[in-house]
Amino acid sequence: MRISEVVKRTSLTADTLRYYERIGLLPPISRTDSGIRDYQDIDIRRIEFVKCMRRAGLPVEVLIEYYKLVRQGDETIPERKRILVEQRDVLKDQLKDLQEILNLLEYKINVYENIVLEKENEIS
Amino acid sequence: MRISEVVKRTSLTADTLRYYERIGLLPPISRTDSGIRDYQDIDIRRIEFVKCMRRAGLPVEVLIEYYKLVRQGDETIPERKRILVEQRDVLKDQLKDLQEILNLLEYKINVYENIVLEKENEIS
């Protein structure tokens, strides 16, 4: 499928898709005879995984490293696992952090809510 | 207290603290006669809140806007509350997202774990 189709499916931009390929975050995509990119389903799955990990804050550099290991074959599985475990732990910490911040926000919102209510009482 | 003390307490850098003041994310900090910053406890509390909101991904611009509203007095309370509520909702979505990504990571790690175990069985 052509790049515009991938744009629709992944909601990444064509520029981003080409950029990812350029920096080695995606493999060289197969081309038609005239040189136009022809994405396969497997490419889409990889793009989705990349998208997902990026949303989780995993730096592009780490993902490139990860796929370099994938290309090197099965003996890199422990190293790949290490990367994922590390990222999981980062994510876990982040999740805990965000939960606390969420609580703080709820508290602050509540404070404002009460101030507004008090003002309304003063008026009446 | 001087900036080095604030660095210790908040683990922000001196450059960042001065930068935050420059862009109006912190108020002008009081100075000694010779022009050296002399932070108060209230400044620390504000810095902590800023730090917290930054970790949650709230853009610096939004925080500046928020403190602009604080300076304008009580009639901006509903608007301030709106900002916090908006950020809370963003955070909630993000939290859900991250939870899903965490699950995906756990799954992937498990897959690798199983591959490693299978290999060990082959050997024995």
Next chain:
DNA sequence: ATAAACTCTGGAGTGTACTCCAGGTCAAAT
């Protein structure tokens, strides 16, 4: 067959949030 729409490359530009000077002043210790 020709206009309109899509795709290509390589390189430059953008936004966000710092981070790092240079060149100078100030404070504390010897």
Next chain:
DNA sequence: ATTTGACCTGGAGTACACTCCAGAGTTTAT
């Protein structure tokens, strides 16, 4: 009194992750 270390300002530089061209070729619809 002078060395050492902390602090000051204004401005330039950096890192990351895109994002946006210009100029050229390709495909599709009329």
